[in-house]
Amino acid sequence: MLFTGDLVNNQADEMADYFDIFKQVKAPLGVYSTLGNHDYGDYVRWPSPAAKRQNLEKLMHVHRQMGWDLLMNEHRWLAQGGEKLAIVGIENWGGKGNFPQYGKLGQALAGTEEAAVRLLLSHDPSHWDAQVRPEFPQVDVMFAGHTHGMQFGIELGGLRWSPVQYFYPRWADLYREGHQYLYVNRGFGYLGFPGRIGILPEITVMELKRG
DSSP states (O other): OEEOSOSSSSOGGGGGGTHHHHTTOOOTTOOEEOOOGGGGTTTSOOSSHHHHHHHHHHHHHHHHHTTOEEOSSEEEEEEETTEEEEEEEOOOBOSSTTOOBOOOHHHHHTTOTTOSEEEEEOSOTHHIIIIIHHHOTTOOEEEEOSOGGGGBOEEETTEEEOGGGGTOSSOSEEEEETTEEEEEOOOSSOSSSSSOBSOOOOOOOOOOOOO
16 A cells, blocks of 8 residues: 555644554555655744654654554565565655655665566655656656645546646646656545545555556
């Protein structure tokens, strides 16, 4: 299972009421996670830099307590069908707006040369066009979130619209350019407005097949 960040809106203590629920999330091959822009506490006025760092360390500890493997610009190996898959996870890297660029994809990919498939966890979908596609063609599939469809939109038959698409052209579902793929999940929670209109929470099941 893959989780692409924004476990909380601002502070690690927000997980207190949800820890026991999230701890039940298990997967046969493990749960792999990474950080989103909200996880760093960048939108809070902290009393000191040390307090901000302590908050991040506490949130990272929450991932570990739940049994999740938090990837901080690094990778893990999975062996399936006689081949090795690389699960690559980086810190937040935004290609639009003023979102931080903490991720180090080159560092995370180092040593994955023998991988049959590289799956990337990167929170912000704008990372795909800004850096992944032009600089890292070895990434096969990138998984992102971040936009949560702005929690408002219309999805009816072939019609799919949300105001977020005017800032993030790649804001939901599967995209392909050449041999590379991007999947943007609509998320499960909320920011600001405590609800969703037309954009439902999402847990995605994706099957990898031989080409």
